[in-house]
Amino acid sequence: MDFGRLEYIKNVNDDNDVWAYESSPIGAYFRLNFKKSNNTGVDIHAFNLPKGSLIILSQKRPEYERYLTHVVELVNEGSEDKPQWETTGTWGIFRWVKVHWIADFDNRSRIPLDKKEMRAEWGLFNTKAKLLSSPRLMSQWGSIDKLRAHLGEVFN
Template sequence: MDCTRLEYIKNVNDDKDWAYESYPVGAYFQLNFKESEATGVDNHAFNLPKGSLIILSQKPHGYDDRYLTHVVELVNEGSEDKPQWKTDTWGIFRWVKVHWIADFADVSRIPLDKKEMRANWGWYDTKAKLLSSEKLIKQWGSIDKLRAHLGEVFN
């Protein structure tokens, strides 16, 4: 997988199991963002650029660690997705295509977030965070080094 377009990492959750587990490579699904007036999630989701790759990180119920479970690509502009949004808690979404998915049958093979990303950034909302953030660049030195490392993880 070409990691040069990796731009973001996003927290995802499911109350009972792995989020988006049933979508194989090549599948499309609606990546949800939790609505919150205070955090501006709607504007954030709207402005994420088409073509960007997003790593999904999650900590399923009953697990102690966060795992890197998917790499997805935004396939539409925000203006194409927004007319379909609803006003409920999870009504904000962007259509994505799966480029990489973890092997959920063997949890020991799923990359650990803290090991591979080397940063503790706190997971307080569902916004996508830039991989070029200060916390990550401090650990990696450059976005190119981080992307090269992630290329080894996801290939």
């Protein structure tokens, strides 16, 4: 995996007590959903995420902490995915992704903890992808290269 393309982290949630995208093995493709909400620009945000970028997926099951569960690659341009978006429903906005890394869901103790590995307190999450080069992360890491090197160790 080319960690130089690791650009984003994104919150994913499942309303059930299961891991989102758990059944998608390395090499699989799936629709990465973005939750629609009023006047937040989620559609524009999802549309503009660049093809080829790697995104870390972070998720929290109700009784657990937040974990890093996947690294996925955006495989299409937003213009290729948008014609398939649903105009109704909460989760109609998506981008097609390919799985490059997935956590071992059978052993929760081996799944990387978001707070420990990212060294950031995110506050409230939405489903937009956040830049890894954000001021909040860079105040902890100093440079995106240091963060990417660390994450390379975590995901290998």
